[in-house]
Amino acid sequence: MENLVAYSLVAVYSAMGVYTIAFVLFTIDLATRSAASTDAARVAPAQVAPASSLTAEAAAGSARGGTSTIERTTTARASGTPVDAPIGATRFQKVAVALAALGWLLHLAAVLTRGIAAERVPWANMFEFGLTATALGMGTFLGALLWKDIRYLGAYITGFSLLALGIVTTNFYVDVVPTPPPLQSGWLVIHVLVATLATGFFAIGAGLSIMQLLRSRAAASKAEGLRFVQTLPGASALESLAYRVNVVGFVFWTFTLIAGAIWAERAWGRYWGWDTKEVWTFIIWTLFAGYIHARATRGWRGDRSAWLAIIGFSAVIFNYTVVNLFFKGLHSYSGL
Amino acid sequence: MEPLRPSDHIDADALAAEQREAAIDARAAADGADGGDARGASAPIAQPSLGPVGWLRFAWRQLTSMRTALVLLLLLAVAAIPGSLVPQRSADPNGVSQYRVDNPELFDVLDALQVFDTYTSVWFSAIYLLLFVSLIGCIIPRTLHHARALRSAPPKTPARLNRLVGYRATDAPGDVETALEAARAELRRRRYRVERYGDSLSAERGYLRETGNLIFHMALVGVLATIGFAGGFGYNGQKVIVQGETFVNQLGSYDSFNPGRFFDDALLDPYGVRLDDFEAEYGLDTTTGQVQPLDFTASMTVVENGREAQRTLKVNDPLTVGGTNLYLLGNGFAPEITVRDGDGDIVFSEAVPFLPQDANLTSIGVIKVPDGLEEQLGMIGFFYPSAIQLESRALSSVYPEPDQPVLTFNAFTGDLGLNDGVPRNAYALDTDGLTQIAGREAPADPLVIGLGQTAELPDGLGSVEFSGLQRFVSVDVHHDPTQTGVLISALLVLGGLVVSLFVPRRRLWVVATATDDGVRLEYAGLARGDDPGLEAAVADLADAHSQRLAPTLET
Numbered sequence: 001m002e003n004l005v006a007y008s009l010v011a012v013y014s015a016m017g018v019y020t021i022a023f024v025l026f027t028i029d030l031a032t033r034s035a036a037s038t039d040a041a042r043v044a045p046a047q048v049a050p051a052s053s054l055t056a057e058a059a060a061g062s063a064r065g066g067t068s069t070i071e072r073t074t075t076a077r078a079s080g081t082p083v084d085a086p087i088g089a090t091r092f093q094k095v096a097v098a099l100a101a102l103g104w105l106l107h108l109a110a111v112l113t114r115g116i117a118a119e120r121v122p123w124a125n126m127f128e129f130g131l132t133a134t135a136l137g138m139g140t141f142l143g144a145l146l147w148k149d150i151r152y153l154g155a156y157i158t159g160f161s162l163l164a165l166g167i168v169t170t171n172f173y174v175d176v177v178p179t180p181p182p183l184q185s186g187w188l189v190i191h192v193l194v195a196t197l198a199t200g201f202f203a204i205g206a207g208l209s210i211m212q213l214l215r216s217r218a219a220a221s222k223a224e225g226l227r228f229v230q231t232l233p234g235a236s237a238l239e240s241l242a243y244r245v246n247v248v249g250f251v252f253w254t255f256t257l258i259a260g261a262i263w264a265e266r267a268w269g270r271y272w273g274w275d276t277k278e279v280w281t282f283i284i285w286t287l288f289a290g291y292i293h294a295r296a297t298r299g300w301r302g303d304r305s306a307w308l309a310i311i312g313f314s315a316v317i318f319n320y321t322v323v324n325l326f327f328k329g330l331h332s333y334s335g336l
Numbered sequence: 337m338e339p340l341r342p343s344d345h346i347d348a349d350a351l352a353a354e355q356r357e358a359a360i361d362a363r364a365a366a367d368g369a370d371g372g373d374a375r376g377a378s379a380p381i382a383q384p385s386l387g388p389v390g391w392l393r394f395a396w397r398q399l400t401s402m403r404t405a406l407v408l409l410l411l412l413a414v415a416a417i418p419g420s421l422v423p424q425r426s427a428d429p430n431g432v433s434q435y436r437v438d439n440p441e442l443f444d445v446l447d448a449l450q451v452f453d454t455y456t457s458v459w460f461s462a463i464y465l466l467l468f469v470s471l472i473g474c475i476i477p478r479t480l481h482h483a484r485a486l487r488s489a490p491p492k493t494p495a496r497l498n499r500l501v502g503y504r505a506t507d508a509p510g511d512v513e514t515a516l517e518a519a520r521a522e523l524r525r526r527r528y529r530v531e532r533y534g535d536s537l538s539a540e541r542g543y544l545r546e547t548g549n550l551i552f553h554m555a556l557v558g559v560l561a562t563i564g565f566a567g568g569f570g571y572n573g574q575k576v577i578v579q580g581e582t583f584v585n586q587l588g589s590y591d592s593f594n595p596g597r598f599f600d601d602a603l604l605d606p607y608g609v610r611l612d613d614f615e616a617e618y619g620l621d622t623t624t625g626q627v628q629p630l631d632f633t634a635s636m637t638v639v640e641n642g643r644e645a646q647r648t649l650k651v652n653d654p655l656t657v658g659g660t661n662l663y664l665l666g667n668g669f670a671p672e673i674t675v676r677d678g679d680g681d682i683v684f685s686e687a688v689p690f691l692p693q694d695a696n697l698t699s700i701g702v703i704k705v706p707d708g709l710e711e712q713l714g715m716i717g718f719f720y721p722s723a724i725q726l727e728s729r730a731l732s733s734v735y736p737e738p739d740q741p742v743l744t745f746n747a748f749t750g751d752l753g754l755n756d757g758v759p760r761n762a763y764a765l766d767t768d769g770l771t772q773i774a775g776r777e778a779p780a781d782p783l784v785i786g787l788g789q790t791a792e793l794p795d796g797l798g799s800v801e802f803s804g805l806q807r808f809v810s811v812d813v814h815h816d817p818t819q820t821g822v823l824i825s826a827l828l829v830l831g832g833l834v835v836s837l838f839v840p841r842r843r844l845w846v847v848a849t850a851t852d853d854g855v856r857l858e859y860a861g862l863a864r865g866d867d868p869g870l871e872a873a874v875a876d877l878a879d880a881h882s883q884r885l886a887p888t889l890e891t
Contacts, residue, residue, distance in 0.1 A: 181651040
């Protein structure tokens with residue numbers, strides 16, 4: 001068992017090493033896109049935008065995109081070019097995705113060995129939660145790549161995971177200890193797993209919303225700024241993609257809240273008691289409910305709703321870090 | 337019919353425009369078909385130039401608008417924050433008392449602002465009540481509207497399909513009737529509601545989206561209403577039960593009790609619960625040397641309606657009896673203490689619960705002997721389940737199980753204050769005005785007694801025997817009539833949410849026009865709400881339709 005714990009840590013460090021390289025390559029890719037975008041913009045500005053925004057435009061929820069977009073999509077699909085679009089994927093990006101996937105396998109191995117060593121689910125303290133949450137976040141990102149080309153989020157996601165893994169391994173690390181009686185429940189598996197999944201989706205949603213803000217800012221100012229932004233899908237396409245991701249996160253979060261209440265009733269004798277963690281779960285739920293409404297409210301769609309998604313995800317991070325460590329409450333399972 | 341939306345809903349614009357267009361088309365076609373119900377979603381808010389009724393209507397409209405609901409939602413999120421920063425009376429009353437000691441001035445300000453009762457405060461309540469009024473004001477008209485929509489046919493086909501999503505046109509052989517029949521069959525198969533207008537079909541699906549949306553919002557109201565009404569009939573209380581002792585569910589038996597607003601004694605079901613045995617399991621963390629609890633099991637006998645039954649109570653596994661749930665909150669030791677007077681007659685004999693102070697269950701307890709001795713006797717005791725003596729000669733417990741149980745007492749004599757009618761905390765001894773007769777600051781040393789041993793009190797006052805050791809559990813007894821209602825509502829919230837977010841509401845149209853050598857077919861769609869799959873749906877319909885017409889195709 002001791003060995004497995006050690007292997008798990010080795011796997012975490014290896015995953016971090018691979019993620020680091022992936023992160024660097026993703027960043028180089030963004031930089032190269034900047035260069036390419038300026039070249040391309042000089043030559044044929046009209047061709048760049050449609051090609052890179054194809055898939056996302058097709059996905060754009062708002063059907064009011066107009067006929068012209070749709071026709072472009074159809075043509076491009078027919079010729080089978082979307083993936084090989086001029087600035088769609090650089091060499092760096094392809095290698096980065098492969099490395100991210102490799103890092104994720106190592107990461108997954110770390111999670112599994114930790115769970116086997118502990119003889120329970122690997123999310124019973126902050127270190128384990130951080131380890132598993134980043135694995136699920138990366139997994140969600142890699143899974144989402146099969147569905148949509150959001151490789152431009154690679155730098156953000158790998159960077160974020162890397163940072164989180166660094167913090168949990170150095171600051172939150174605890175050895176495997178037996179589960180205390182309050183955590184001995186099937187709800188530990190369900191409640192925390194779904195919360196982790198929700199966190200993964202919110203992370204990707206926030207990344208898309210950040211890109212959306214950069215994009216709409218770039219479009220508004222037409223100034224220099226970050227040039228890779230020009231190669232991203234349009235702001236409204238990013239927004240509708242972010243919305244679809246966040247909405248899944250919101251459903252998971254709603255489930256987390258309900259499952260947590262059921263468990264709280266079993267463990268603490270009441271389903272809701274405004275414990276600090278409950279309060280923040282509620283705040284996050286309300287923020288994302290606000291986000292969903294904002295997207296349907298005139299004057300709030302666009303930048304404002306994007307900000308709400310980002311604030312919502314920040315609250316998730318705050319809930320995991322500051323609330324766990326510094327607020328007094330019943331969810332004192334950090335293991336620290 | 338369109339789902340009804342507040343006037344500042346993002347769809348409202350498009351709807352209004354579309355309905356105006358539909359109305360024009362309808363007039364042009366002069367076939368009297370209704371373009372759709374325009375109420376609520378029609379014109380932008382008109383400037384109120386009316387009297388009080390107009391203003392009321394205006395205010396109501398503002399309250400039920402999307403923007404107001406959104407602002408209230410965000411306000412609610414912000415207003416919930418203070419309750420997580422400052423201890424709350426409901427969850428942590430001791431924390432509130434401590435806060436008062438630590439920050440007396442700030443305490444008064446915050447208390448006046450009801451920050452220590454954030455979630456029942458005037459301002460928090462005002463926000464969520466306004467939010468719910470706004471919500472109800474929004475969903476009632478929408479529900480009525482949706483009920484009508486469910487019974488009405490899809491709207492008339494727009495005149496210019498090519499402006500809509502996924503527009504495509506193809507030529508097919510055959511005639512208009514055959515083509516439309518095939519299209520109708522294809523749409524039916526996809527569970528669309530289909531209506532024919534002239535040489536076109538108008539189809540709509542996904543009414544469940546609005547149904548789910550309404551259920552989601554109604555269920556939220558359901559959660560609040562259940563808590564508001566049923567919550568008043570609940571109660572909860574705490575009780576320490578010593579091994580061998582039976583707790584009877586009566587008002588007088590509780591150590592502390594919190595009734596709901598509409599509570600009545602008659603709500604208490606008079607069952608009895610006895611603690612037979614308690615087992616704790618511990619593990620040792622080899623790296624830190626700390627003791628960790630692994631499992632707690634209380635074996636109970638439940639007496640209900642004259643029948644006895646054996647049950648177990650564990651953390652995370654409450655015991656349900658007589659409409660209440662019993663939760664295992666804590667546990668500890670209750671040493672049996674026998675006090676005799678100078679002549680050897682027993683004046684006190686009881687198992688007294690000692691409250692645990694640390695992970696190794698070093699515990700503190702208080703013994704009060706008001707009668708039988710020359711003077712009233714009060715003792716503050718420490719209990720060490722596995723006692724060792726430190727170099728400082730102080731005792732310490734090294735393990736939470738009774739391997740080497742030792743009791744120590746500081747004894748006091750004087751007026752315990754039990755006779756003046758003021759309620760006293762059984763777990764505390766007010767030593768003001770008492771004389772310490774044994775202890776650090778007394779002539780005699782503290783009493784140190786091992787299990788089965790007896791120690792003499794100074795001056796021939798009597799003796800104290802540690803005659804036995806029992807365990808106790810502290811249980812929380814809850815009767816919460818809101819649970820079922822809230823659970824059902826919560827599941828409806830989740831179900832409604834999933835349906836309203838992931839069922840696409842969409843319209844499809846097929847227009848057939850006779851040409852020289854066959855029929856020209858046009859297809860298009862329109863999304864209500866987010867619908868990323870609409871274009872694919874139009875394409876899919878067109879392809880399937882062509883397939884159906886294929887046998888008659890000549891190439």
